[in-house]
Amino acid sequence: MTSRILIVDDQAEIRAGIKAMLRLDPGLVVAADLSDGLQVVPYLRENPVDLVLMDIRMPGIDGVEATRRIRKEHPPEKLRVIVLTTFDQDDIVLAALRAGANGFLSKTVSPAELVAGINEVVGGGGALSAAATAALIGHMTDSPPPVIDQELLRRFDALTPRERDVVILVASGLGNDEIAAQMSVSPFTVKTHAVRAMTKVGARDRAQLVSFTFRAGLYP
Template sequence: MIRVAVADDQPLFCAGLQMMIESQSDLAFVGAAADGRQAVELARSQRPEVILMDIRMPVMDGIAATRAIRGESPSECPRIVVLTTFDRDEAVASALRAGADGFLLKDATPDFILAAIRTVHEGNSVIAPKSTSELLRTLARRRPEAIEPLSVREKEVFLLAARGLSNAEIGRTAFISEATVKSHIRSILAKLGITSRVQLVAFAYENGLVR
């Protein structure tokens, strides 16, 4: 069973997510929080494996809550998917920087939300089906020095990954094995201080390295 929690200050929306989660045989609803501070406390007490986190909440917003949860126990941290109303909400990029594993629009279909929960639980990232590149492009500023710590080969792999290529596709393009790609990706994430492929994409757009 995948333990799922919800953090949202809209009771009706939260109740709808609870009903949807409880209708699934492989998901277990473990609690709800009405603000970011409660979300941090819920993460401590109930140990959810996935949290659906609203960005805009009272007391502490979803970005600060995500950062706090990530900071407490990075190795045992739940997967966090932030929820937003607008697909060009600049706060989404901040949430990705804070450690979120992806984002969904609040008008996403139930099937897409359920699939997203299972996807992030498996260790992958998830993004709203609309154009993420348009959202992140609004924040772009050309900063090639941002990837200066990377080797020449790592820079090549970084740019290919930032364009959304899979490990297999990167390997074919760069003429290296998929295992080597995985090794480069791990090194890139460590050197840049980021933790996921979706953060890598956000990092690339925010620094104007992909257009």
């Protein structure tokens, strides 16, 4: 199955580098690359794609606003968005999540990590690299919500003790393999618990699950 990718970044060398990395997977086809966030929505109206790789900082409008505009016309289940960032401003990462991004990857990821992240998000999951998790955790713990979101907290009450344990470990920045080793279960079991937890709390992906966990006051 082929996935069509739109690359959005104001730096030509970055766009060229991403295209080169995506050649590792013949199932990933670069439909186009754009240099300006303002071009994204008009392009998508005429050219359907499966996923947008979005730079966080661009002229015209930034990646947060571009993602917000995408979501006005394209729901997350129809079009996926991964934000590429250096994670030096955690509040911007969080803003992109709230705007509707499905995942976050650092611009320094390896080609294999980029391909794996794209395939995970296209398949309905959420890419959340270690750097992304650290950024979210850093922002949340430095600036905890002044008021616990009681509605979100009630959703977490529906989790089983095992699902809750997995969620807390996910929010602490651990990957499936690390959680599996800590809990003495298989990575598949961890993923199953995480997916069930996302369904119960209404999180569209792993990135939003981390955000919901902190907003509900459930700090690791």
